[in-house]
Amino acid sequence: MTDKKIWFITGAGRGLGVDIAKAALAAGHAVVATGRDPAKVAAAIGPHADLLSVKLDVTRLDEAQAAVEAAIAKFGRIDVLVNNAGNFYAGFFEELSPEQVRNQIETLLFGPMNVTRAVLPMMRKQRSGLLLTISSTAGIAGGMFCTAYAAAKFGVEGWMESLAPELAPFGIRTMLVEPGFFRTELLTAGSTTFAEPNIDDYAERTRETVAAWSSMSGKQGGDPAKLADAIVRLAALEEPPARFAAGADAVQTFEAKANALLAQAGAHRGLSTSLAHDDRGQQ
Template sequence: MTDNKKVWFITGAGRGMGVEFAKAALAEGYQVVATGRNTDKVAKALGDAENLLIVKLDITNSTDAEAAVKLAVDRFGRIDVLVNNAASFYAGYFEELTPQQIERQITTNLFGPMNVTRAVLPVMRKARSGHIITISSLAGLMGAEYSSAYTASKFAVEGWIESLRYDIAPFGIKTTIVEPGLYRTSFLEPETTIWSELSIDDYVERGALSQGFWEAQKGSQPGDPSKLAKALITIASQDEPPFRFLAGADAVFGAEQKVAELQQQINAYRDLSNSLGYEDSETVRRKLTEIINQ
């Protein structure tokens, strides 16, 4: 198989980063399965190309995912790179988000990519190769005000992929978590960003400031999505792609702050933490370290 015949399967390809990912893959000569809930929107964004297959896919529907994967394999014979990109952002303070909103956030951002990955994995296992690229967020590493539901969904995605990689590595399938900072896309448009439905007096003033902050970001985010798309092409071409990729200077800065905070907490409570075991716990700890390092 020549590299430019790789098959890329991209979710959320009708807007935002997904459009850029699909365009970049097509420009490299790859075969692309571009999916979205609205196929007309995907077609308008990407046009027509011999190497392009546009497929309807609501990632929250497992039947949709299975059908989309079948169409992809029927057309191109395999799937080499899966890009779990589709997502939404429910913004608001935890108490002001309804339980239904939080459930929808988790369903879209966690169960959605799980549905698609579950449908793709049998294809990759059979081929004994593949690369699953999952778009997380800096919010998958650190929490922030006014984004508890979104952050919860992205933390969950990171934990899932971090564990999944051990399940599927023996089959030659690689995983990469991409953690973008702020990018100049349609992510903050009404189709993607949903504000909390409830209003509690204690949060009103801060909520107005927080919503204003997010609305002010539209069109001024520092990240260039076309450059991120090219970075994904580079990563997907590597024999040993990174397990995590911090995408953007703001993401690197945020991650460094998180690492520093963790190290400070480790150092501050090291003696107390190490004092909590049974007398024979040091032997157990050494054995666990040996297992982890194998």
């Protein structure tokens, strides 16, 4: 028996995906690293006997199926799927175009669904596997300028939480990772698209927000290499956590949301609990 697992990672050409691939390889696992340009993926990670780079645009189900087939042809199985590929459409809702909102959800929600749909038949056959999806604290608590991004990440949270009991009988586990601010490439021009300002009422806050976020790029507090190591360690557990708050700021977000929900549940408790049918009056 061996602890060596086959990892399948999307968005592995830059940012956190590269760090996860390197951490998995360093831990003795084999990695199928995917991206739109497999040559760039291979160059970013570096040569390794247990590395296979494959082309994959997660918004294309046919490419997801082809990438999974290539992984199985090379390694015979897939043990850990990491849905990591992502981008960011930032801006006030009224200034984000319908196409931008759809593109955001296409990449962040339907993309992971495509890849998971391609991987699940293999995992069900082997009666084991881990579906690990990189979400965000924006999937726990929404925020200004994040309407499209949070909508997609909230969708990921509900999808994965609902998927977990469907797959548990087959020995397949799920795990959501909610990073706070990490020094990845998410806020760079290659990953972030800001809405085009066109409404005067939002102009001042748009300028302030874009300037603040742009100045933060490359200075975020979280270390993606440490997060990657933590992910590899958690994935090795017999029962990985359903959710992992990644970073001290993520822990604060979890706690604040939990407290807010408790307060909201109790704020109108009398009214909330008075809405049942009075069946006694119908007898």
